[in-house]
Amino acid sequence: xxxxxxxxxxxxSRPEGLPTAANVPYRDVPVADxxxxxxxxxxxxxxxxxxxxxxxxxxxxxxxxxALGDPVRSTVIGRVVKSASPDFAVGDVAQVMGGWExxxxxxxxxxxxxxxxxxxxxxxxxxxxxxxxxxxxxGLLEVGRPRPGETVLxxxxxxxxxxxxxxxxxxxxCRVVGMxxxxxxxxxxxxxxxxxxxxxxxxxxxxxxxxxxxxxxGVDVYFDNVGGEILDAxxxxxxxxxxxxxxxxISTYNVPDAPGPKNLWQLVAESITVQGFVVIDYxxxxxxxxxxxxxxxxxxxxxxxxxxxxxxxxxxxxxxxLFDGSNRGKLVVRIPE
Amino acid sequence: xxxxxxxxxxxxSRPEGLPTAANVPYRDVPVADxxxxxxxxxxxxxxxxxxxxxxxxxxxxxxxxxALGDPVRSTVIGRVVKSASPDFAVGDVAQVMGGWExxxxxxxxxxxxxxxxxxxxxxxxxxxxxxxxxxxxxGLLEVGRPRPGETVLxxxxxxxxxxxxxxxxxxxxCRVVGMxxxxxxxxxxxxxxxxxxxxxxxxxxxxxxxxxxxxxxGVDVYFDNVGGEILDAxxxxxxxxxxxxxxxxISTYNVPDAPGPKNLWQLVAESITVQGFVVIDYxxxxxxxxxxxxxxxxxxxxxxxxxxxxxxxxxxxxxxxLFDGSNRGKLVVRIPE
Numbered sequence: 001x002x003x004x005x006x007x008x009x010x011x012x013s014r015p016e017g018l019p020t021a022a023n024v025p026y027r028d029v030p031v032a033d034x035x036x037x038x039x040x041x042x043x044x045x046x047x048x049x050x051x052x053x054x055x056x057x058x059x060x061x062x063x064x065x066x067a068l069g070d071p072v073r074s075t076v077i078g079r080v081v082k083s084a085s086p087d088f089a090v091g092d093v094a095q096v097m098g099g100w101e102x103x104x105x106x107x108x109x110x111x112x113x114x115x116x117x118x119x120x121x122x123x124x125x126x127x128x129x130x131x132x133x134x135x136x137x138x139g140l141l142e143v144g145r146p147r148p149g150e151t152v153l154x155x156x157x158x159x160x161x162x163x164x165x166x167x168x169x170x171x172x173x174c175r176v177v178g179m180x181x182x183x184x185x186x187x188x189x190x191x192x193x194x195x196x197x198x199x200x201x202x203x204x205x206x207x208x209x210x211x212x213x214x215x216x217x218g219v220d221v222y223f224d225n226v227g228g229e230i231l232d233a234x235x236x237x238x239x240x241x242x243x244x245x246x247x248x249x250i251s252t253y254n255v256p257d258a259p260g261p262k263n264l265w266q267l268v269a270e271s272i273t274v275q276g277f278v279v280i281d282y283x284x285x286x287x288x289x290x291x292x293x294x295x296x297x298x299x300x301x302x303x304x305x306x307x308x309x310x311x312x313x314x315x316x317x318x319x320x321x322l323f324d325g326s327n328r329g330k331l332v333v334r335i336p337e
Numbered sequence: 338x339x340x341x342x343x344x345x346x347x348x349x350s351r352p353e354g355l356p357t358a359a360n361v362p363y364r365d366v367p368v369a370d371x372x373x374x375x376x377x378x379x380x381x382x383x384x385x386x387x388x389x390x391x392x393x394x395x396x397x398x399x400x401x402x403x404a405l406g407d408p409v410r411s412t413v414i415g416r417v418v419k420s421a422s423p424d425f426a427v428g429d430v431a432q433v434m435g436g437w438e439x440x441x442x443x444x445x446x447x448x449x450x451x452x453x454x455x456x457x458x459x460x461x462x463x464x465x466x467x468x469x470x471x472x473x474x475x476g477l478l479e480v481g482r483p484r485p486g487e488t489v490l491x492x493x494x495x496x497x498x499x500x501x502x503x504x505x506x507x508x509x510x511c512r513v514v515g516m517x518x519x520x521x522x523x524x525x526x527x528x529x530x531x532x533x534x535x536x537x538x539x540x541x542x543x544x545x546x547x548x549x550x551x552x553x554x555g556v557d558v559y560f561d562n563v564g565g566e567i568l569d570a571x572x573x574x575x576x577x578x579x580x581x582x583x584x585x586x587i588s589t590y591n592v593p594d595a596p597g598p599k600n601l602w603q604l605v606a607e608s609i610t611v612q613g614f615v616v617i618d619y620x621x622x623x624x625x626x627x628x629x630x631x632x633x634x635x636x637x638x639x640x641x642x643x644x645x646x647x648x649x650x651x652x653x654x655x656x657x658x659l660f661d662g663s664n665r666g667k668l669v670v671r672i673p674e
Binding site: 054059232246247248249252257258259260261262263264265266267268269270271272273274275276277278281 | 396569583584585586589594595596597598599600601602603604605606608609610611612613614615618
């Protein structure tokens, strides 16, 4: 019997700033046979998301930090190659919290079985029909709570989450303004996704003036993916009783001791609600969310972009593209079978 | 006919840091006869509240900044001495947004008539039965939304608002922890008002360790009157789905360019809601709130402290006591009739 060799990119030290190859080296280790109840997955797709950067730090977060020595944590989709569970046969495809590695061994009970026969490209279950789409869906509708006619501002609007947020907000009858980091991204948002107005935050100059110009009636919902100076500017443009849905603060993840927002006193001035959330808060409603997202995708009402990058060995530089904005849509690493 | 002379403390320049006598000088001006629909009040009580410091700045707030040259704005209770309104007779007592002055001239339509015959000391309508009590009532119940058994943390807990918040939280079946600035205040909270635990923030050392020790099951509701470092510490002690009711940030009002809270990333880590509010958000429910507060006071279930200081001419140093914590309960200036 062949011994499978698992290449793992693991957390050797916690990064200060952007993670480096020294923080995330690799090792090749043999794959043990699964213990009773476990399965071994050959990973096909590894999801790259900004939240992973948070788990590399040592602050407790909504899930525990990655332990030093453990593979970097990611949602993965893999094919079962060994099974010690009656619930999974070799050849089944499963989605689970795994790692930056070729093989993931996990309890079968943690795995969600995916149905290849439906013909949906598997990677979509990491994106528009997975945590990304669900984050947009629940974050906008349950935390942002937009009402028809309101103005919704989205930062990192061309990102995997932001682009879905904006389209759902349009379907709710809102005026939607997106902020993104290039004219190309802005054109896509406006021309393809139907955003009402766009702001290139790299060229617009004064953020606050740009937001005011794009949102002449003020902002009722700010879906915040970035934090930092854009959050401070957005806070100054919020209407009475506005909601800020805090999905993440990518601008701060690689900045040690990033300062907090200066303009939070606006919360009292305008009776604003700022609410953080993570998608797993809505786990008991995932079925509803996926059904709705799938219906929109099938009806052509919800567009999405994914960027699938082949090969595990470039996973760290690929991950870093999330932080320079060079990715286009949902970023996924594929390990060809 | 005697001409009435009005002593006014007015905003001559916007303070940097604590307001000084140079920022708030006085002048004596004659009182004109009221225009049609107006009344002239001889002020009896002037309410001193931290929010007034905010209105002295030039940032737009939930109400407009005080215009330079205008009297400093305060809620006042006064007796009608001249009336050009059929709704008010000379001798009636009214509450209205007035100023730091002996006479306030306002449209009668802005005034709430108070009934002296009920025997309730008038100053209470500025405190426990007024904006102060209503701020505590709606801020805790509608923004904090405590459930029985939860832990409620209150900063500036011996203050006019905080002391009422804690008592209402106890009535909701919560464990209540208060932070205050002296052993004397802490003893009052624990022995007289029934707080479960108290923290003297001036002597406790590490805020976060002190909050964790006093709240072994974490904090579900943080009623924030102070902002700054105590907010940052409280953020680290919040439970999943905790609520932060932002009433005000007195620690920052006199600090130009106060830094924002550093630990707001906890919002995403624990799915926390931070919500600002002002009491006028609940204006259409004031009647309900006052009725409930009055019932509690009459039943002896809600205690309050007020500190009534005689004389308009010390109003600025009296106001400044809000910021060094030397006041005891709701601070009111009385101008004897």
